[in-house]
Amino acid sequence: MISLRITFYILSVVILTATAMAITRKNLVHAVLYLIQSFFATAILFYLLGAPLLAALEVIIYAGAIMVLFLFIIMTLIGGETQAGHGRRQWIFPAILGTVSILVAFFLIYESPATQAGLEPAMVRPIVFGQYLFSTYWLPVEIVSLLLFVALAGALYLGRHKAASPAETEVGQ
Amino acid sequence: MIAPYNEVIMLSIFVFFLGAVCSVSRRNLIMILVGVEIMLNAAGIALIGGSLRWGVLDGQVFVIFIMALAAAEVSVGLALIIYSHKRTGSVNSDAYSQLRG
Numbered sequence: 001m002i003s004l005r006i007t008f009y010i011l012s013v014v015i016l017t018a019t020a021m022a023i024t025r026k027n028l029v030h031a032v033l034y035l036i037q038s039f040f041a042t043a044i045l046f047y048l049l050g051a052p053l054l055a056a057l058e059v060i061i062y063a064g065a066i067m068v069l070f071l072f073i074i075m076t077l078i079g080g081e082t083q084a085g086h087g088r089r090q091w092i093f094p095a096i097l098g099t100v101s102i103l104v105a106f107f108l109i110y111e112s113p114a115t116q117a118g119l120e121p122a123m124v125r126p127i128v129f130g131q132y133l134f135s136t137y138w139l140p141v142e143i144v145s146l147l148l149f150v151a152l153a154g155a156l157y158l159g160r161h162k163a164a165s166p167a168e169t170e171v172g173q
Numbered sequence: 174m175i176a177p178y179n180e181v182i183m184l185s186i187f188v189f190f191l192g193a194v195c196s197v198s199r200r201n202l203i204m205i206l207v208g209v210e211i212m213l214n215a216a217g218i219a220l221i222g223g224s225l226r227w228g229v230l231d232g233q234v235f236v237i238f239i240m241a242l243a244a245a246e247v248s249v250g251l252a253l254i255i256y257s258h259k260r261t262g263s264v265n266s267d268a269y270s271q272l273r274g
Contacts, residue, residue, distance in 0.1 A: 008176040012184045019188055019211055023195035028203055035207060042214055048175060049221045051233050058217075061240050066210065066247050073251045074203060077258050091198055102190055109179050109186075118174035119181065119225050124233065132230045133237065144241045151245035158252035 004121060007048060014041040028074045032067055039063040049119070053126040181222035189215035202257070202264045206250045213243045 018038035025031040043058035109115055134141065192211030195204060217236045224232025254264060261268050 004175045008180070012180075015184070016187055016191070019191045023191055023199070023204070023208065023211070028201065031204065031207065035211070038211075039214065042218065045218065046221055049181070049225050051221050051224070051236070054217075054221065054233055054236050057237070057240055061244060062210070062214065066244060069247060069251060070203065070207065073254065077203075077255070077264055094197075095194075098190070098193075102186065105186060106183060109182050112179070115179035115182060116177055117226060118177050119222065121175055122225060122228070124230060129230060129233060133234050136231075137234050140238060144238055147245050148241060151249050155248045155252035158249070158256045 004048065008045070011041050011045045011048065014038075015045065028078065029071065032070050032074065036063045036067050039067070050122045050124055051129075052123065053129050175225075178222060178226045182219055185215045185219035185222070187215075188212075188218065200266050202254045202266055203251075205266070206247060206254070209250075210243060210247065213239055213246075 015038050018034050018041060022031045022034035022038060025034065039058060039062045043055040043063070046052075046058055047055040189212050192208045192215060194208075195211060196208030199205060199208065217239050220232040220236050220239070222232075224230060257269070258264055261271075
């Protein structure tokens with residue numbers, strides 16, 4: 001079982017490296033492509049942690065739908081141009097504060113007895129997971145579907161073409 | 174054993190931290206949304222690790238809800254970015270300074 005542990009560390013390194021590369025790229029298309037790699041590694045990590053259905057959904061929804069939507073918007077609005085950098089000096093101090101709090105959180109999590117249990121390999125079959133989801137959480141599923149419908153209506157409302165609205169004429173003045 | 178539970182949580186914290194840095198330090202509205210996506214993904218890693226730790230399915234169920242939430246959030250967010258781009262001609266958050274006198 002030591003090989004599963006090595007797999008976990010390899011996946012962690014891939015996820016962290018790809019995410020770090022993604023958030024530092026000046027070119028937005030490169031950033032999104034690195035992020036897709038990060039989500040693929042995350043999907044394999046989900047499979048390793050016993051969630052094969054969620055691994056598939058991670059690839060389909062995150063890497064497939066959401067990131068392609070990002071690529072569409074980047075291509076539509078700004079193309080492949082690189083973004084100008086900004087000064088680094090102004091966030092050195094916030095970075096130090098954030099790093100200190102992260103280190104304290106690491107210490108607490110590492111020392112807490114509740115988190116030191118080892119994770120044994122287990123796998124939930126998608127049919128069991130689906131039956132649990134739709135029997136125990138049927139009301140949240142309906143609410144989420146309503147949320148998706150509202151998001152669809154909102155996106156359509158924001159993206160519609162119109163001649164002149166009061167808000168735009170106000171900005172024009 | 175795959176890994177101790179605290180190492181899964183630490184990976185989740187690291188990824189969440191990277192997403193927070195991306196959201197805070199980048200000026201581009203699209204990269205701010207990307208940072209939010211990274212943070213939601215990190216929450217998913219923590220929930221699935223907890224689901225395996227305690228052997229209950231609720232953590233995985235909530236990852237399903239997080240994915241639906243991320244899809245809804247990114248569609249509305251990108252529509253807002255396009256709308257703002259129509260009004261100001263920029264996706265840089267420094268360009269939104271209409272309240273300045």
